[in-house]
Amino acid sequence: MSNKTRYFVAVTGAILVIGLGMGLVASYMGLPVAVFTSAAGPEELEYVPADAAVVAYANVRDVMNSQLRQRFREMEPTQEHQNQFEEKTGLNFEKDIDTVVAAMMPKGNLATDPEGAFLILAKGRFQAARLEALALEHGATVADYQGKRLITHHDADRHDTKHDDMAVGFVEADLIAFGSVTSVQAAIDARRENRNVVGNIEMMRLVSELDNANAWAVGQFDAIAGQAGLPTEIASQMPAITWFSAAGHVNGGVSGVLKAETKDATSAQNLRDVLKGLLALAKMQAGSKPGMQQLADSLILSGEGKNVALSFSVPSEVLEVLEGLAKGRKGL
Amino acid sequence: MKQMSFWTASRRVFDLSLGEMLWSRRTIFMALVVGGPVLLALIVKVVELFGISALRVNGQRVAGFGIFGVMIWLLFLRFIVPVLGVFYGTALMADEVEDKTITYLFTRPIPRGAVLVGKYLAYLACTLLVVLPSVMIVYFLLVPFSALPTTFGSLLVDMGLLGLGLAVYGAVFAFVGAFCKRPLVIGLIFAFGWEQVVLALPGYLKQFTIAFYLQALVPHAMPSDGVASILQGMFREKPPIAVSLAWLSAYLVVFLYLATRVVERKEYVLEQ
Numbered sequence: 001m002s003n004k005t006r007y008f009v010a011v012t013g014a015i016l017v018i019g020l021g022m023g024l025v026a027s028y029m030g031l032p033v034a035v036f037t038s039a040a041g042p043e044e045l046e047y048v049p050a051d052a053a054v055v056a057y058a059n060v061r062d063v064m065n066s067q068l069r070q071r072f073r074e075m076e077p078t079q080e081h082q083n084q085f086e087e088k089t090g091l092n093f094e095k096d097i098d099t100v101v102a103a104m105m106p107k108g109n110l111a112t113d114p115e116g117a118f119l120i121l122a123k124g125r126f127q128a129a130r131l132e133a134l135a136l137e138h139g140a141t142v143a144d145y146q147g148k149r150l151i152t153h154h155d156a157d158r159h160d161t162k163h164d165d166m167a168v169g170f171v172e173a174d175l176i177a178f179g180s181v182t183s184v185q186a187a188i189d190a191r192r193e194n195r196n197v198v199g200n201i202e203m204m205r206l207v208s209e210l211d212n213a214n215a216w217a218v219g220q221f222d223a224i225a226g227q228a229g230l231p232t233e234i235a236s237q238m239p240a241i242t243w244f245s246a247a248g249h250v251n252g253g254v255s256g257v258l259k260a261e262t263k264d265a266t267s268a269q270n271l272r273d274v275l276k277g278l279l280a281l282a283k284m285q286a287g288s289k290p291g292m293q294q295l296a297d298s299l300i301l302s303g304e305g306k307n308v309a310l311s312f313s314v315p316s317e318v319l320e321v322l323e324g325l326a327k328g329r330k331g332l
Numbered sequence: 333m334k335q336m337s338f339w340t341a342s343r344r345v346f347d348l349s350l351g352e353m354l355w356s357r358r359t360i361f362m363a364l365v366v367g368g369p370v371l372l373a374l375i376v377k378v379v380e381l382f383g384i385s386a387l388r389v390n391g392q393r394v395a396g397f398g399i400f401g402v403m404i405w406l407l408f409l410r411f412i413v414p415v416l417g418v419f420y421g422t423a424l425m426a427d428e429v430e431d432k433t434i435t436y437l438f439t440r441p442i443p444r445g446a447v448l449v450g451k452y453l454a455y456l457a458c459t460l461l462v463v464l465p466s467v468m469i470v471y472f473l474l475v476p477f478s479a480l481p482t483t484f485g486s487l488l489v490d491m492g493l494l495g496l497g498l499a500v501y502g503a504v505f506a507f508v509g510a511f512c513k514r515p516l517v518i519g520l521i522f523a524f525g526w527e528q529v530v531l532a533l534p535g536y537l538k539q540f541t542i543a544f545y546l547q548a549l550v551p552h553a554m555p556s557d558g559v560a561s562i563l564q565g566m567f568r569e570k571p572p573i574a575v576s577l578a579w580l581s582a583y584l585v586v587f588l589y590l591a592t593r594v595v596e597r598k599e600y601v602l603e604q
Contacts (some may be wrong), residue, residue: 006350012461019468023484026477201481208476 033122041198041207044101046119047171047187048197052103054219055197055207060097060124062214067252071319088134090127097124103197105183116164119179119187121171128170135168145169146188150182153317155329206245206259212246213256213314221260240267255298255313261306268306275310294318338449341442343523345350346457353458355409358419362459365415366466369407373399373473396474403470408463413494414523416459417501422515424451424506431451438600445592448483452506452588464491488539489549496580497546502586504542507591510598542583545576 001009011110041057048055063069086092101121132151140153149170164180169188171177177187190196206218221241240263248256262268279299281297286292298313336344353359376399425448427433437447471487501523508522509515527541538544549572571579 001347002351005354008354009461012465015465015468019465019472022472023480023487026480027484078472205482 015261041210042099042101042123044099044175045124045198045207046194046196047177047191048101048103048119048176048185049105049186049190050198050199052105052197052203053223054102054104054217055203056217057215058100058134059214060093060100063250064094064252065197066214068250068254068319090130093239097122099123104219104224105186114180115166116180119177119183121175121177121187125174126170126176127276131168145185146192148179148188150184186326196245202243206243209259210245211245213249214247215250216247218245219243241271253297253314253316253319255311257309257311259303259307259309263306263310265305268303268308271308272301272303275308292318292321335441335443335445338443339447342450342453344439344543345447346453347518349451349454350457353420355529358423360391361419362416362462365412366462366549369412369470370404370466371583372407378474396476397486398597400471400474400582401486403474404467405550406493408467409496409497409550410543412463413497413546414501414527414543416463417498418516418519418523420455420459421452421502421505421507422519422526424448424455425595425600426479426515434600438521444596448510448592449588449594452502452591455502455506456499459502463494463498467491467494493546493549499578500542500546500587501510503591507587507594510591510594518522523575538604539579542580545571545579548576549573554591577581 006252009047019025041055045055091097099122101123103119103121104117105119105220106117128149132149135151138153140151142149142151144150150167151169152165152167154165164182167176167179167181169184171191172190172195177184179187203218203220207216210216210218221244241260242263243261245259247254248254260268260271262271279296279301281295282299283296286296295318298311299317300311301309302311303309376396380396425434428437438444455459466492467487475483504522505515508518512518527543530537530541531543570576
């Protein structure tokens with residue numbers, strides 16, 4: 001064997017060994033995602049605790065600036081209430097909030113303590129001092145937690161010790177966390193200890209598959225269904241979905257895709273069959289209405305194995321029909 | 333002169349042939365064939381860096397691992413593996429005959445069959461050393477690191493499958509090269525004529541192809557849209573994994589044995 005051949009064998013062998021080594025380390029020891037690449041999704045996910053069962057995101061700025069919003073703007077109720085809120089807090093939802101991330105951590109029973117399970121992270125421009133002063137005026141307390149300002153409000157009318165107080169944490173200059181005290185503290189800890197949802201491989205896989213969506217939600221369906229306290233009769237009839245994701249893009253119209261991952265291929269096939277029937281019914285019902293027919297035609301069912309996906313598009317023609325209906329009602 | 337044992341002789345031929353194969357004109361062809369998917373993956377990566385989806389099915393973005401699966405199906409298993417098998421496998425003995433150098437090998441004190449086995453092993457090493465790193469590079473270009481723990485098992489299956497495919501196609505075409513007069517034409521007809529046509533037809537004939545059993549082992553699903561779903565429809569009938577593995581192993585052993593027997597018995601007449 002010549003030296004040239006030896007070098008070739010060594011180089012190609014090295015590529016294989018390095019690749020296999022990296023793959024094995026990542027598979028068995030959990031290579032942190034951030035080592036080689038930035039994680040999918042917004043940066044705020046670093047504040048979402050690792051045990052979150054559902055994560056949702058909305059680019060408020062995109063939605064507010066969308067043609068869809070402009071179209072329905074004139075039908076919105078009076079701005080008076082909105083202005084009062086702005087005067088007190090200095091916060092204009094339309095201009096000051098850029099994005100919102102919501103998470104659900106179903107620790108206890110969702111049905112009995114829903115507030116305790118939620119966490120909302122809003123990114124934008126906040127007047128912290130003004131908000132703090134307003135909160136103090138209304139009987140809230142302000143304290144530091146791990147170097148972050150935390151405004152806690154105790155509901156004096158509520159004597160149930162099982163329920164947490166609500167809190168707002170100024171976790172970054174342009175980011176606030178809102179939820180129960182436990183949730184907000186968990187958010188601060190999640191970022192500080194680097195034990196957050198970014199390390200949840202399955203969740204991040206679903207987030208990385210979302211494309212060009214300005215609003216989305218991903219989650220572990222079985223985790224929330226198990227904690228929701230549903231009656232056994234309903235729970236037993238629910239499809240065996242393990243993961244789900246919903247992503248939408250709002251602009252002139254609304255388009256999106258709903259995806260579900262089931263426990264096994266048979267459950268997925270059953271779900272596809274049910275959806276096929278519903279789609280056929282929807283198409284039949286929409287037959288005579290041009291706008292609705294377009295909407296029904298845009299519904300596309302796909303998926304293989306354990307995956308089921310339903311994509312849709314609400315075209316501007318359908319929105320015109322809806323707009324006409326809304327205006328007609330307003331006129332009445 | 334004392335004759336070498338079969339395996340020692342095979343190893344000597346392997347050493348000699350590996351260098352010859354790697355630095356032959358065929359390597360340029362192999363580099364082009366194997367470099368194509370790498371280039372394609374690089375383009376997909378660049379396109380996705382700009383926030384554009386490289387592949388959409390039914391309006392849905394196909395994730396990196398989905399694109400990797402399609403490339404394994406359509407580029408590697410359906411094209412690269414058979415094409416390398418045909419070009420290298422048929423040339424194992426045919427090149428020596430064409431270059432009139434077979435006499436030098438046959439006059440050495442080594443079993444004739446060892447010449448074919450040594451060359452076959454060199455073919456296998458040469459193609460595996462080029463194809464597998466290419467697959468590895470394509471995988472790391474297309475699949476995000478976050479998806480690595482969940483998809484790495486499939487990569488290992490893919491690599492094993494490509495290795496098996498190269499081994500079986502190589503054995504079949506080594507036999508064709510040793511037995512037939514125009515092996516390249518016959519090989520091309522088999523890989524891109526017979527296999528393609530028979531796979532698309534209903535009936536039992538597809539059992540006489542290699543692709544039928546190889547496809548049954550692919551861990552990836554084809555995206556269900558347009559041409560892809562038609563292809564999937566064609567390949568839907570698939571034998572169990574154990575049956576596929578048994579048939580592929582049988583093809584490998586039987587054709588390699590037959591090729592060795594042909595080389596041992598055939599009188600090669602060199603054209604003047």
